[in-house]
Amino acid sequence: MASAKPKKSAATSDTGGSGTSRRARMASFEAARKKEQRRRSLLLLGICVLLAAALLAYPVYLFVEDYRARSATIADIGVSASAAGCDAVSEHAATGNQEHVAEGTKVKYDQTPPDSGKHYPSPAPFTKRFYSTADRPAVETLVHNLEHGYTVVWYRDTMPADQIDQLEKISKTFTAEDYNPADKFIAAPWSDSDGAGFPDGKNVVLTRWYADPSNPGEQSLQKGTRQACASVSGQAIQEFMAKYPATSAPEPNGA
Known part of the structure; x- marks a missing residue:
């Protein structure tokens, strides 16, 4: 008479479920971490762009002010x-x-x-x-x-x-x-x-x-x-x- 197939123990089933849950949590954590990295990278990029614009704008401002002064009429x-x-x-x-x-x-x-x-x-x-x-x-x-x-x-x-x-x-x-x-x-x-x-x-x-x-x-x-x-x-x-x-x-x- 054929023997019956062994049944999966509750412990084995729980372990499998826990592994799946753990992987899901890790995937969720990694996704959140990458999202935060992207946000910080974009923020840093924005700051760099603003600083670069300011550094470029200041010499332009000085040039314009100097040009205006040299072009001004002294009596004014x-x-x-x-x-x-x-x-x-x-x-x-x-x-x-x-x-x-x-x-x-x-x-x-x-x-x-x-x-x-x-x-x-x-x-x-x-x-x-x-x-x-x-x-x-x-x-x-x-x-x-x-x-x-x-x-x-x-x-x-x-x-x-x-x-x-x-x-x-x-x-x-x-x-x-x-x-x-x-x-x-x-x-x-x-x-x-x-x-x-x-x-x-x-x-x-x-x-x-x-x-x-x-x-x-x-x-x-x-x-x-x-x-x-x-x-x-x-x-x-x-x-x-x-x-x-x-x-x-x-x-x-x-x-």
């Missing part, structure tokens, strides 16, 4: 001349034509900030138009630039930041060419350590070293000219430079 920057709180232009006898002092020598000027006087043998680079407190040359260096026909606009180093920005924008309206008399412009900060005497209630002082164009080397005909203003005004600077052009300097073609 800052307040109008009538609103700038400017004193009348003053003139007085100039001193120091071709009087050089050794680098490092501290010169005491009759006017502060100066508009003429003894100075260092070499001027500041003719292609730089704006200085901050971090990179400004010595006062005596910039006086040499005055002798060569530059309009130097001295500004308080404590002047409001928005006005300093306006002055820098004005400086960008001039080209980097040193041979163009119309572009002989420098803006430079003045601090208390440079000397007392900056006009009370004023933030900028426009200065020029004037000479008689028909006899520029005659010091008795030379004048220091200046105009102090409470606020930055491109229009005031434009009018000042038109009245005292770089060609009417002791050494307008000096280098």
